[in-house]
Amino acid sequence: MKSLGSIRRDFAPWADPGAKPYISFENVTKKFGDFIAVNDLSLNIYEREFFALLGASGCGKSTLLRMLAGFDEPTSGRILLDGQDLRGIPPYRRPVNMMFQSYALFPHMTVEGNIAFGLKQDNMPKAEIEARVKEMLRLVKLEQFAKRKPHQLSGGQRQRVALARSVAKRPKVLLLDEPLGALDKKLREETQFELMDLQQSLGLTFVVVTHDQEEAMTMADRIAILDKGEVMQVATPAEVYEAPGSRFVAGFVGNVNMFEGRVAARDAGIARITGASGAEIIVENAGDAETGNAVSFAIRPEKIKVSSRRPEGAVNAMEGEVFDLAYLGDMTVYHVRLDDGQVVKASSLNASRVTEDPLTWNDRAWISFPPDAGVVLTR
Amino acid sequence: MNATWSRFNIVSIVLGFAFLYLPIVLLVIFSFNASKLVTVWGGFSTQWYVALFNNRGLMDAAWVTIRVGLISATVATVLGTLAALTLTRYTRFRGRVLFSGMVFAPLVMPEVITGLSLLLLFVAIGFDRGFMTVTLAHITFSMCFVAVVVQSRLMSFDRSLEEAAMDLGAPPVKTFFQITLPVIMPAIVSGWMLAFTLSIDDLVISSFTSGPGATTLPMKIYSQVRLGVTPEINAACTLLIAIVAIGVIIASLANKRREVQRLRDEQAAQRG
Numbered sequence: 001m002k003s004l005g006s007i008r009r010d011f012a013p014w015a016d017p018g019a020k021p022y023i024s025f026e027n028v029t030k031k032f033g034d035f036i037a038v039n040d041l042s043l044n045i046y047e048r049e050f051f052a053l054l055g056a057s058g059c060g061k062s063t064l065l066r067m068l069a070g071f072d073e074p075t076s077g078r079i080l081l082d083g084q085d086l087r088g089i090p091p092y093r094r095p096v097n098m099m100f101q102s103y104a105l106f107p108h109m110t111v112e113g114n115i116a117f118g119l120k121q122d123n124m125p126k127a128e129i130e131a132r133v134k135e136m137l138r139l140v141k142l143e144q145f146a147k148r149k150p151h152q153l154s155g156g157q158r159q160r161v162a163l164a165r166s167v168a169k170r171p172k173v174l175l176l177d178e179p180l181g182a183l184d185k186k187l188r189e190e191t192q193f194e195l196m197d198l199q200q201s202l203g204l205t206f207v208v209v210t211h212d213q214e215e216a217m218t219m220a221d222r223i224a225i226l227d228k229g230e231v232m233q234v235a236t237p238a239e240v241y242e243a244p245g246s247r248f249v250a251g252f253v254g255n256v257n258m259f260e261g262r263v264a265a266r267d268a269g270i271a272r273i274t275g276a277s278g279a280e281i282i283v284e285n286a287g288d289a290e291t292g293n294a295v296s297f298a299i300r301p302e303k304i305k306v307s308s309r310r311p312e313g314a315v316n317a318m319e320g321e322v323f324d325l326a327y328l329g330d331m332t333v334y335h336v337r338l339d340d341g342q343v344v345k346a347s348s349l350n351a352s353r354v355t356e357d358p359l360t361w362n363d364r365a366w367i368s369f370p371p372d373a374g375v376v377l378t379r
Numbered sequence: 380m381n382a383t384w385s386r387f388n389i390v391s392i393v394l395g396f397a398f399l400y401l402p403i404v405l406l407v408i409f410s411f412n413a414s415k416l417v418t419v420w421g422g423f424s425t426q427w428y429v430a431l432f433n434n435r436g437l438m439d440a441a442w443v444t445i446r447v448g449l450i451s452a453t454v455a456t457v458l459g460t461l462a463a464l465t466l467t468r469y470t471r472f473r474g475r476v477l478f479s480g481m482v483f484a485p486l487v488m489p490e491v492i493t494g495l496s497l498l499l500l501f502v503a504i505g506f507d508r509g510f511m512t513v514t515l516a517h518i519t520f521s522m523c524f525v526a527v528v529v530q531s532r533l534m535s536f537d538r539s540l541e542e543a544a545m546d547l548g549a550p551p552v553k554t555f556f557q558i559t560l561p562v563i564m565p566a567i568v569s570g571w572m573l574a575f576t577l578s579i580d581d582l583v584i585s586s587f588t589s590g591p592g593a594t595t596l597p598m599k600i601y602s603q604v605r606l607g608v609t610p611e612i613n614a615a616c617t618l619l620i621a622i623v624a625i626g627v628i629i630a631s632l633a634n635k636r637r638e639v640q641r642l643r644d645e646q647a648a649q650r651g
Contacts, residue, residue, distance in 0.1 A: 071542055091545040104543035108561045117557075118547030152644040169547065 011221060013046040020083075022047040022205055023068070023173065028077035030063050030229075037063040039229040040077070050199050050206045052220035054213060054253075060229035061209045065175050068207065069098045082172065092121070097171035101178040103162035105150040111137070111161050112146045118169045136164040139198070156187050163195075167202060174199075176208040180215060192218050213253050217241070225249050241300075243285075246379040250298040257304070257344050259297040263376075266291045271376060273297055279340060282315050284372040299374030304346035304367050306334045308359060314368040320344070322363045336365050403620065410613035427614040437615055440599035443510065444579050447595060451517035452575035458518065459525025459574070460567055466526070467533040485523045493520055494587030501588065508590030516588040517578045524577060525570035532566030572630075576623070 021044035070091035271286035414421025
């Protein structure tokens with residue numbers, strides 16, 4: 001049997017130009033009065049993909065989900081599901097099901113009743129409904145709670161009932177609106193993996209809306225980062241983190257240090273960037289930046305090394321003073337104020353229990369990084 | 380907070396309760412009076428209750444009142460619920476403010492005016508006054524109370540419940556009957572009970588809109604009292620009080636038990 005990891009490694013329909021998208025947003029715009037919630041947005045989602053819509057509140061991610069479910073219609077543009085235009089199809093005739101942020105469990109029905117509700121709408125034979133409900137209860141490990149009402153369940157149990165109810169009809173697509181938002185941290189981490197297993201074992205397409213980047217990174221095959229109703233970048237979690245397409249994406253996902261400067265020289269892939277204070281950075285992946293462009297150099301804190309002396313042979317090194325540090329156990333985060341005034345965050349893994357050369361507040365320190373540790377951003 | 384039973388507090392409580400309930404207590408006591416004189420105690424007796432049940436006029440009036448109450452409360456509940464749904468769900472339609480004003484106007488309209496205007500209407504269209512007209516009048520004024528009660532419940536109703544039902548394949552009408560209605564049912568029942576109570580004790584509007592053969596109990600009692608209070612009336616009122624009190628007690632006990640059960644369930648769920 002293939003492990004989850006190997007299935008996921010092989011799964012990349014978006015990279016195949018011949019693959020047909022399963023869900024397509026084509027130039028979709030949605031206005032509420034004068035407010036533009038979604039602005040001329042196009043997006044493809046493939047079959048069996050675990051797709052995350054990530055963004056701050058008000059970025060239009062929930063509106064996209066509601067348009068897929070049929071609660072809102074696009075003002076212009078169209079949404080295709082498996083080649084079919086969804087315009088005008090009411091929510092109760094769409095082959096998608098949604099798990100609501102508030103769970104929306106029917107308070108007057110038992111757990112069983114909630115799960116069976118969707119199946120009854122399809123006039124499924126009674127015996128089949130019973131069997132399916134049992135199967136769903138087993139899937140979410142709630143067999144002994146079948147006769148309970150929603151208010152007799154804990155938050156985590158309610159979440160699982162909502163999940164069971166939304167997958168009971170075997171929809172083509174499952175939409176999840178902040179599925180883990182109401183759970184505490186520990187439960188959230190466990191449930192993330194349960195959701196991924198469920199998606200793989202049922203072979204469904206998942207579209208999840210979240211504002212939690214860690215959640216999106218953990219679960220999704222690809223992430224769409226949204227801002228003000230527009231897609232900023234669609235990519236795998238690793239690409240989003242290591243190769244952000246813009247300053248917004250770099251700043252939105254994870255921690256980042258930004259150096260502003262101008263491309264002084266460029267030779268093949270290698271560029272020399274000069275900052276306002278005269279500091280120079282040599283970069284290998286300069287992308288499409290051209291000589292003279294104003295650019296940002298973005299580098300993640302864990303890619304920066306902090307030391308008390310200038311490391312020998314370092315291509316990029318700058319001197320400063322440790323101005324703050326936070327010991328987190330597994331790692332230490334240094335805030336180094338460079339001599340030109342910029343504060344740089346650098347985190348170093350505490351791989352051994354004792355450090356020979358401990359840096360502390362107000363120590364002089366060097367930061368250094370190799371030429372391929374960061375990216376050059378023009379947008 | 381410390382409850383301090385100072386002399387002042389005790390006196391004000393006693394006076395307050397006396398002001399509210401002494402008349403009712405007196406009424407109940409004198410309904411068991413053996414004497415025919417309403418204000419002189421002549422020993423314990425239940426004769427007035429026997430007399431009451433033998434009084435055709437009062438019993439007929441009671442029967443009319445109950446029928447008017449049942450029919451008008453039921454129709455008012457249906458109409459009031461529809462009005463409440465319209466007002467909470469369709470927040471933007473032409474004339475919404477006017478509609479909302481018209482629905483709630485009877486709340487503040489003096490009863491005399493409601494009664495008189497209905498009387499003029501019935502006379503104008505040549506509608507013979509009687510059982511029908513009283514019932515219609517009661518529907519008109521009690522509908523707005525139902526609308527208020529149901530609307531306040533609908534305000535806190537989680538719309539995602541309906542969306543979830545539709546998402547799972549239930550068309551709008553089915554969603555309404557299987558999800559919305561059961562969830563707001565307690566408010567609808569309270570609305571019905573409020574409408575029923577208002578109907579059975581209404582005097583002013585009934586007097587304007589009633590006709591021969593449709594005398595309600597409050598009208599009958601009022602007209603008899605004008606000829607002098609009889610202990611029979613005391614007995615009738617005592618029975619009314621008993622019915623209302625039992626209803627209120629049952630409702631609040633049921634409510635309390637539900638609340639306790641719910642709390643216990645939630646605590647059990649928290650423990651896992």
